[in-house]
Amino acid sequence: MRLDAKNSFDRTFYVVEYKPALNLIDTHWEGYASLHDLKTACEVGLQILETTHCPYKLNDNSALSGPWSEAVSWLEDNWLPRAMQAGLKYLAHVANEHTFSEVAGEVMHISKIGQELKYRMFFKREEAIEWLQSCQAVEAAQVLT
Numbered sequence: 001m002r003l004d005a006k007n008s009f010d011r012t013f014y015v016v017e018y019k020p021a022l023n024l025i026d027t028h029w030e031g032y033a034s035l036h037d038l039k040t041a042c043e044v045g046l047q048i049l050e051t052t053h054c055p056y057k058l059n060d061n062s063a064l065s066g067p068w069s070e071a072v073s074w075l076e077d078n079w080l081p082r083a084m085q086a087g088l089k090y091l092a093h094v095a096n097e098h099t100f101s102e103v104a105g106e107v108m109h110i111s112k113i114g115q116e117l118k119y120r121m122f123f124k125r126e127e128a129i130e131w132l133q134s135c136q137a138v139e140a141a142q143v144l145t
Helices: 036-051 069-083 099-108 112-116 123-143
Strands: 003-005 012-019 024-033 054-063 090-094 118-122
Touching: 003 036, 012 036, 012 112, 024 036, 036 069, 054 123, 090 123, 118 123
Parallel strands: 024 054, 054 090, 090 118
Antiparallel strands: 003 012, 012 024
C-alpha cells in the first residue's frame, strides 16, 4: 500500500508506503514542505497507519527542506493521539545533519512525541531501519515469554 501527497505546485513531496516484508511504514519527504503541506502529508500517512495498524514508522527527512519544527505542537495535539490510537509505538526519524530536519528531530525528541513513543533520531536510513528491526525483535521475544 502506497500513497503520496503533492504540494501546490503539483509536485510530490511526501510518499508513505507500508512495507510488509520489513513490517514498517516508510515515509519519505522531499523538497520544501510548508506547515499546510506537513498537515496534508500527515493525514495521508494516517490513512495507511489506520489501515495497517503497524507500530513501526520510519520518517525519512533526509531530503526535506523547510522549517517545520514549529509544527510539533500540531503533531502533538492532533496527529499523535490518532497515530497512537491506530497502533504506532516506534518512530525512527532520519535527518540531514545541520538542517531544519535535524532541528525538527531534536524538538520531537524532547516533545510529547518523544515521551509517548519510543523515538530515535538517525542520520543514516539504514541505521534507522536496523533500530526498528531490533525493536521488532524485542517485542517478538516478549510475546514468546
